[in-house]
Amino acid sequence: xxxxxxxxxxxxxxxxxxxxxxxxxxxxxxxxxxxxxxxxxxxxxxxxxxxxxxxxxxxxxxxxxxxxxxxxxxxxxxxxxxxxxxxxxxxxxxxxxxxxxxxxxxxxxxxxxxxxxxxxxxxxxxxxxxxxxxxxxxxxxxxxxxxxxxxxxxxxxxxxxxxxxxxxxxxxxxxxxxxxxxxxxxxxxxxxxxxxxxxxxxxxxxxxxxxxxxxxxxxxxxxxxxxxxxx
Numbered sequence: 001x002x003x004x005x006x007x008x009x010x011x012x013x014x015x016x017x018x019x020x021x022x023x024x025x026x027x028x029x030x031x032x033x034x035x036x037x038x039x040x041x042x043x044x045x046x047x048x049x050x051x052x053x054x055x056x057x058x059x060x061x062x063x064x065x066x067x068x069x070x071x072x073x074x075x076x077x078x079x080x081x082x083x084x085x086x087x088x089x090x091x092x093x094x095x096x097x098x099x100x101x102x103x104x105x106x107x108x109x110x111x112x113x114x115x116x117x118x119x120x121x122x123x124x125x126x127x128x129x130x131x132x133x134x135x136x137x138x139x140x141x142x143x144x145x146x147x148x149x150x151x152x153x154x155x156x157x158x159x160x161x162x163x164x165x166x167x168x169x170x171x172x173x174x175x176x177x178x179x180x181x182x183x184x185x186x187x188x189x190x191x192x193x194x195x196x197x198x199x200x201x202x203x204x205x206x207x208x209x210x211x212x213x214x215x216x217x218x219x220x221x222x223x224x225x226x227x228x229x230x231x
Contacts, residue, residue, distance in 0.1 A: 036062035047096050051076055054094035054103055057083070071105055084124070085131070091122070093143075099150040101126055104134070106141060121153065121209075135209065137216075140195075142204050145229050153209040154229045155216075158195070159202035 040058040047054070053076065058069040069090040074081040085091040091107040103124045121135040121144055135141070140158035147154065183197055191197055204225040208217045220226050 033062070036060045043092070043094065045094050045096055048098055048100040054096065056092055056094065071103075095144070095146060097146050097150040098148055101150065104144070104146070104153075105131075106144070109133070121155075134211065134214075135216075136214075140204075142227070143229060145231060148231055151211055153211065154231065155207040155209055156204055156227065156229055157207050158204040161199075161202070 038060070042056050042058070044053050044055040046052075053074045055072055055074070056069050057072050058067060060067045067090075069092050070083055071085045071091050071094050072082065073084050085105070085107075087107065087109050089107055089109045091105045093104075093106045095104045096102070097104065103126065105122055105124070106119045107122050108119045109122070118137070118139075119141045120133055120137060121141070122131045123134050124131045135153075135155075137155070137157055139160045142156040142158055144156065145154045146152075183199070185197075187198070189198065203223065204227065205221065206219045206226050206229055208219055209215070210217075
């Protein structure tokens with residue numbers, strides 16, 4: 001019995017020594033190289049049963065000059081914390097289905113299907129298995145929300161750029177790339193962060209997506225941009 005107590009005390013002292021040593025690490029002024037070591041934690045989403053928190057962690061690879069964002073999952077008491085997406089492309093916007101059966105997220109992973117490009121909604125089944133692509137949108141996904149019955153999604157989709165090159169297309173050897181068309185500006189507010197140039201005739205509308213049938217219905221048809229969807 002005494003041997004076990006002494007062993008635990010030695011282990012405790014070792015841990016305290018390690019903590020003290022780490023606390024005494026020499027400090028230095030913040031440098032540019034330190035920025036790449038930061039990990040940005042954001043967008044926490046509590047599961048319907050209150051047991052798990054899905055969130056995103058963004059990191060920067062200084063050597064590759066590339067940033068990436070992946071989804072992590074932590075138990076409410078903090079004893080279980082792990083990364084759950086590992087693709088070469090970033091993932092974001094984790095959202096639990098109200099019934100707790102799925103965790104949805106967005107990613108621009110390539111589907112390989114013609115005309116399907118950009119960010120799509122993916123689903124992770126809580127019962128297990130790999131994530132699978134749910135939507136096959138041709139426009140720009142700007143946001144989404146689960147319906148209270150977990151059977152549908154409200155989507156914010158921007159009109160696709162008809163002149164954008166297809167990232168899935170295989171270039172023909174010896175064929176020079178087509179030069180981009182000029183950008184025509186005809187309104188005062190012509191540019192937006194993340195979105196880029198706001199061109200005429202292209203707006204963001206609200207759609208309704210049925211998960212079982214994969215049917216997509218457009219709900220708004222005005223000549224303006226919709227946003228901030230909520231059930």
